Amino acid sequence: MSNSKRQITSQGASPAFEQVKPGSNAGTADLLIAGQPSQSPMFDAALMEEICQRSNLLPALKRVMQNQGAPGVDGMTVEELPNYLKAHWLDIKERLLHGVYRPQPVRKVAIPKLNGMGVRQLCIPTVLDRLIQQATLQVLQAKWDRSFSEHSYGFRPRRSAHQAVAQAQSYLKAGYEWVVDLDLEKFFDRVNHDRLLSVLAQRISDARVLQLIRAYLKAGVLENGLVSPRHEGAAQGGPLSPFLSNVVLDELDKELERRGHQFVRYGDDCNIYVCSQRAGERVMASISRFITHRLKLKINQSKSAVARPHERKFLGFSFTASGGLHRRKVANEAIRRFKQRVRQLTRRTRSVNWQERIAELSQYLRGWKAYFEFAETIRQFKDLDSWIRRRLRCALWKQWKTYRRRKRELIALGVPPLLAHTTAWSNKGPWRICHTPGVQLALSNDYFNRQGLPKLND
DNA sequence: TGGCCTAATTG
RNA sequence: AGACAAUUAGGCCA
Numbered sequence: 001m002s003n004s005k006r007q008i009t010s011q012g013a014s015p016a017f018e019q020v021k022p023g024s025n026a027g028t029a030d031l032l033i034a035g036q037p038s039q040s041p042m043f044d045a046a047l048m049e050e051i052c053q054r055s056n057l058l059p060a061l062k063r064v065m066q067n068q069g070a071p072g073v074d075g076m077t078v079e080e081l082p083n084y085l086k087a088h089w090l091d092i093k094e095r096l097l098h099g100v101y102r103p104q105p106v107r108k109v110a111i112p113k114l115n116g117m118g119v120r121q122l123c124i125p126t127v128l129d130r131l132i133q134q135a136t137l138q139v140l141q142a143k144w145d146r147s148f149s150e151h152s153y154g155f156r157p158r159r160s161a162h163q164a165v166a167q168a169q170s171y172l173k174a175g176y177e178w179v180v181d182l183d184l185e186k187f188f189d190r191v192n193h194d195r196l197l198s199v200l201a202q203r204i205s206d207a208r209v210l211q212l213i214r215a216y217l218k219a220g221v222l223e224n225g226l227v228s229p230r231h232e233g234a235a236q237g238g239p240l241s242p243f244l245s246n247v248v249l250d251e252l253d254k255e256l257e258r259r260g261h262q263f264v265r266y267g268d269d270c271n272i273y274v275c276s277q278r279a280g281e282r283v284m285a286s287i288s289r290f291i292t293h294r295l296k297l298k299i300n301q302s303k304s305a306v307a308r309p310h311e312r313k314f315l316g317f318s319f320t321a322s323g324g325l326h327r328r329k330v331a332n333e334a335i336r337r338f339k340q341r342v343r344q345l346t347r348r349t350r351s352v353n354w355q356e357r358i359a360e361l362s363q364y365l366r367g368w369k370a371y372f373e374f375a376e377t378i379r380q381f382k383d384l385d386s387w388i389r390r391r392l393r394c395a396l397w398k399q400w401k402t403y404r405r406r407k408r409e410l411i412a413l414g415v416p417p418l419l420a421h422t423t424a425w426s427n428k429g430p431w432r433i434c435h436t437p438g439v440q441l442a443l444s445n446d447y448f449n450r451q452g453l454p455k456l457n458d
Numbered sequence: 459t460g461g462c463c464t465a466a467t468t469g
Numbered sequence: 470a471g472a473c474a475a476u477u478a479g480g481c482c483a
Contacts, residue, residue, distance in 0.1 A: 109471065122472050130472090137474085154469060160476040161468045187469095237472035242469080267474095315468055334467090338478090363479080367466020369477040373460035 099208035103129045105220035105227045106235050122234035133239040141243055151254030154267035155242035161315040162374050164266045171262045172309055172326040176273035177278045183303035183311050187268040188236040192296045193217050196248055255290055271314055280306035327376040342388060346395050358451050367452050381457035393434040393443045415441035
């Protein structure tokens, strides 16, 4: 599968980039991976160009340049970027080939967390470094991914959170009805550089690649004008980071496999399924030891636990408690976040018209549904649907305000005049009015379907 | 069928 | 508001 991609790469090389490297055609295997030498044209111009042309990268570049400019490649527009690379690629490539390329410092940004109070630190590399990292990722991942554990699902091609949840569910159904939920504390910030590099060195023979990754790990951090060095942690935000986290935690996978555990891992979220609480506590104790001593990582005691699956959430899902059926359901936290978001989207204070509000809500619902449809509890979706619709009726009712307007709108929506009158005349609160026949007739489910509002449950 | 864009979720 | 990867859904174009 990586073969076909590679062929496309070399065929798709544009004339401009071919000219840049006239003498080095034979040396496409610039960087070698142990075991499969000369098959990997890693940092040749064609690959680089392919990356530049990848359209999913361009919006990111655009944003970076519009917002803060790009450190290291300043004053450049998106259109100029390919030209910049064309002009400087020879030079950059030269440095890459000699293992002396040094990345620019990463820009540090703090973003507020969605649910909690805390902030998350991101380290954003320059445009050029992002491209190089992405190239590195693509090549390394193609070689490495096959050897990762079957139980690891995060950040890997053709693997999804859904598959991970399904795997967990199959353990439950097989009778492993206790879960050891492990949460690693500030995982990205604590990765030990030497450890990571030595693991990489077992598979990568080319010192230049190791040198490059090392340079990315050690890249300085630009914080209010000052550059400070870094000694641990992978820059969270760089394209390479998710992959590196898998490399580190692959050791954990292999150990769990060696011990014959039933487990699922997605990023730093690891669940082990066992048959009893006692077994769970035993596993928790010994794996904690392994993680702290061998991997030199910390586990977050407050977020880790041995419990029954319905008490825990995994990737936004949980499981039903009753009767050992273990159906997938939407976790309470996810429901809470959903309602919060819908409330915000339907709030009247935002000055957009009704159509627009429906459209905005629709796209949120569609996306949410695409992920959570995987749950097997129809009730949850029905409840949410009616909750949403009631909320919308309520919002519209409030928007109409006066008796005159309310009656007129109701009639326009096909309510008989007498009913429209009594409904509009009533002075009950909006939340109660929306349960009366008058409003339900006017703003029926059918009405919302016609407006293009998707149903979570269908 | 393939390409491009938008949106949502997970970590 | 803004980084990354994967996955889905929707749209557009040939």
